[in-house]
Amino acid sequence: MxxxxxxxxxxxIVSAIVIVPSILSLAIFxxxxxxDFSSGTALTLHFGNExxxxxxxxxxxxxxxxxxxxxxxxxxxxxxxxxxxxxxxSKKLKDGLETELxxxxxxxxxxxxxxxxxxxxxRNTAIAIIVASIGILLYISFAFRKMPKPIxxxxxxxxxxxxDLLIVIGIFSILGWATGLEIDALFVTGVLAxxxxxxxxxxxxFDRIRDNLRRGVSRSFGVTVNCGITESVGRSLNTGLATLFxxxxxxxxxxxxxHNLVLALLIGIATGIYSSLCIAxxxxxxxxxxx
Amino acid sequence: xxxxxxxLVVILVLFGFCLWxxxxxxxxxxxxxxxxxxxxxxxxxxxxxxxxxKKDPAQTDAEVIEGVKRKIERRVNAYxxxxxxxxxIQNERGNFVLVQLPxxxxxxxxxxxIGQTAQLDFKEQKLDEQGNPVLDEQGNPEWxxxxxxxxxxxxxxxTGKYFKPNAAxxxxxxxxxxxxxxxxxxxxxxxxxxxxQRNLNKPLGIFLDNTLISAxxxxxxxxxxxxxxxxxxxxxxxxxxxxxxxxxxxxxxxVERRDVGATLGEDSLRKSLYAGIAGTVLVILFMxxxxxxxxxxxxxxxxxxxxxxxxxxxxxxxxxxxxxIAGFIVSIGMGVDGNVLVAERLKEELRGGRSLGAAIEExxxxxxxxxxxxxxxxxxxxxxxxxxGNQFGNFMVMGFATTLFIGTALSMFTQVxxxxxxxxxxxxxxxxxxxxxxxxxx
Numbered sequence: 001m002x003x004x005x006x007x008x009x010x011x012x013i014v015s016a017i018v019i020v021p022s023i024l025s026l027a028i029f030x031x032x033x034x035x036d037f038s039s040g041t042a043l044t045l046h047f048g049n050e051x052x053x054x055x056x057x058x059x060x061x062x063x064x065x066x067x068x069x070x071x072x073x074x075x076x077x078x079x080x081x082x083x084x085x086x087x088x089x090s091k092k093l094k095d096g097l098e099t100e101l102x103x104x105x106x107x108x109x110x111x112x113x114x115x116x117x118x119x120x121x122x123r124n125t126a127i128a129i130i131v132a133s134i135g136i137l138l139y140i141s142f143a144f145r146k147m148p149k150p151i152x153x154x155x156x157x158x159x160x161x162x163x164d165l166l167i168v169i170g171i172f173s174i175l176g177w178a179t180g181l182e183i184d185a186l187f188v189t190g191v192l193a194x195x196x197x198x199x200x201x202x203x204x205x206f207d208r209i210r211d212n213l214r215r216g217v218s219r220s221f222g223v224t225v226n227c228g229i230t231e232s233v234g235r236s237l238n239t240g241l242a243t244l245f246x247x248x249x250x251x252x253x254x255x256x257x258x259h260n261l262v263l264a265l266l267i268g269i270a271t272g273i274y275s276s277l278c279i280a281x282x283x284x285x286x287x288x289x290x291x
Numbered sequence: 292x293x294x295x296x297x298x299l300v301v302i303l304v305l306f307g308f309c310l311w312x313x314x315x316x317x318x319x320x321x322x323x324x325x326x327x328x329x330x331x332x333x334x335x336x337x338x339x340x341x342x343x344x345k346k347d348p349a350q351t352d353a354e355v356i357e358g359v360k361r362k363i364e365r366r367v368n369a370y371x372x373x374x375x376x377x378x379x380i381q382n383e384r385g386n387f388v389l390v391q392l393p394x395x396x397x398x399x400x401x402x403x404x405i406g407q408t409a410q411l412d413f414k415e416q417k418l419d420e421q422g423n424p425v426l427d428e429q430g431n432p433e434w435x436x437x438x439x440x441x442x443x444x445x446x447x448x449x450t451g452k453y454f455k456p457n458a459a460x461x462x463x464x465x466x467x468x469x470x471x472x473x474x475x476x477x478x479x480x481x482x483x484x485x486x487x488q489r490n491l492n493k494p495l496g497i498f499l500d501n502t503l504i505s506a507x508x509x510x511x512x513x514x515x516x517x518x519x520x521x522x523x524x525x526x527x528x529x530x531x532x533x534x535x536x537x538x539x540x541x542x543x544x545x546v547e548r549r550d551v552g553a554t555l556g557e558d559s560l561r562k563s564l565y566a567g568i569a570g571t572v573l574v575i576l577f578m579x580x581x582x583x584x585x586x587x588x589x590x591x592x593x594x595x596x597x598x599x600x601x602x603x604x605x606x607x608x609x610x611x612x613x614x615x616i617a618g619f620i621v622s623i624g625m626g627v628d629g630n631v632l633v634a635e636r637l638k639e640e641l642r643g644g645r646s647l648g649a650a651i652e653e654x655x656x657x658x659x660x661x662x663x664x665x666x667x668x669x670x671x672x673x674x675x676x677x678x679x680g681n682q683f684g685n686f687m688v689m690g691f692a693t694t695l696f697i698g699t700a701l702s703m704f705t706q707v708x709x710x711x712x713x714x715x716x717x718x719x720x721x722x723x724x725x726x727x728x729x730x731x732x733x
Binding site: 030066069079085087088090091102106107108109110111112113114116117119121124125128132135139140185186188189192193196197198199201203204206207208210211213231234235238239241242243244245246247248249250252253255257258261262265 | 329330333338370382383384399402403455544545546547548550551552554555558562563565567569570571573574576577578581613614617618620621623624625626627631632635638639644657660661662665666667669670671672673674675676678679680682685687688691696700
């Protein structure tokens, strides 16, 4: 039997090594808000002829758009992010760039959000995450109501979820700083889905521990928890791998639109496997012994 | 017939039905094809905010928004959009009308058509005491709204409100220029007669949203009909649609817009399909190699699961979006989960020395609590996500929540009913009896 409980502090240290930079990055750089949160217009332009990034930037500056984010998006496509513009302005921008750069342009996608909409989005997202956490805490406390101190199980589960979320959000923050990755409504979707999947993993492990407690596997709480975790290793790794297979496939072949959603899931599910085996049960054991 | 055989027959019948349902052959049960969201078929998603400070105080907010929505619907339908969506969203952030236009080519034109108030006013020139037109600082004549006395003796302003909804674009026989021909309703005819009488041989200004579009000289007293000139063909076409649907009661402004080109949509659809196929094949290989017979059975159950899922998407119907497909693909991963749980339990029970049949029953019985508890939490997350998407009016977020929810619910059903029935069948048929066939190595 693997000693999951005995090595708990090693696991906590490993987590800390990832979480501390995440928190630092969040504190220093924060997240780069996309148009969903900060309002503005995001365009994907497809050019008929070859156009350099610097040319495009110059062309935009000549049209009066100097505070823009321009990124190449492959195969003659560019992603342009600027302040909110109206439909007339976007037409002018297209015509202006066409004459400026001597290439036909197709606006393959346009996303525009005004400040009225963006302001509520941040607040609603915060509400959603809080409501989801409370809902899960309540449900787990209910599901483990026959155990001594059911709230404790719920809180340990929430702590393990926060662990996963901090890593996901932290990595997005680091990527935002390093590569300009912006977060959007689909990132939020990914984060909430991570909450669902993480809890799923934790519950399976907790269920085993509950089962072992009922059957009275050992008089020591630590040993009982360790049994539960060991018995879940096969399941957690295999389910995790199977889910990761499909997500990696989505990440590699699935197109740009869902990129943020899939990346959040990818990181979240990987850390979820770890936290369900190496964090959640250990927290329970530490809390029990601390009493 | 034993209970297991009965279940097997039910599953096969359902399977056949679902297979029939997703094949795009006839129109029964909405079988035309899957409903695709804007991000997959291309089109425009628009959210208009209503400026209710300009509303008629006699009406409630809800009435105004409903009225605007109906008029926008008429405009969109007259413009020739297939399967448009027009919805009102009222929340503490404001009053919005959401419009989805799949497959529209000229989105800028459509935005103008939908959001323009299209208030048509008739105005006469302001005259001084000598009967000469009053000019403003730039030397342009000043206009005052033309009024007449209605049938009930009340004074009324002459506006496009009194048009019959049959305005049409015609070409002028003299100039061959496009014009909008309209007819007055009963009240309008009474007012127009007075106005034309008063303004004989003088210009009558026609204003669209306070912009002068033409000022013809009145040559005769007219009652029933009239024309509006001075427009391009496209302008005339849009104006005719707007006049027939009625002027919007309050000004509207675009606050959110998402356009997806048709090619990008097709491309995304193709990529998601590849991703789904690649992911599923990997999962199937993994399950069969690792869990042998249980894995094979799980994969068969997974195929049934996938088919049921697609059939539900089609029959409800669920509008498929890119994140929605991602949700479906993720739920395939989750669907495997229950099967893995059961297969693992089964291995343990076999190692513990139970007979195959007993091991299966025990394996299922003891994995059930985990499957149930774990999936409920996913439901909680889905419900919150759906609410959030609804608040945003974000069809993508809602799409993900919907498919993940359906997928998770259905995976519980497949794990409990389908996988178990298949496994029992395998055991009772004695097709695979050694425990190594279930991944247990002695």
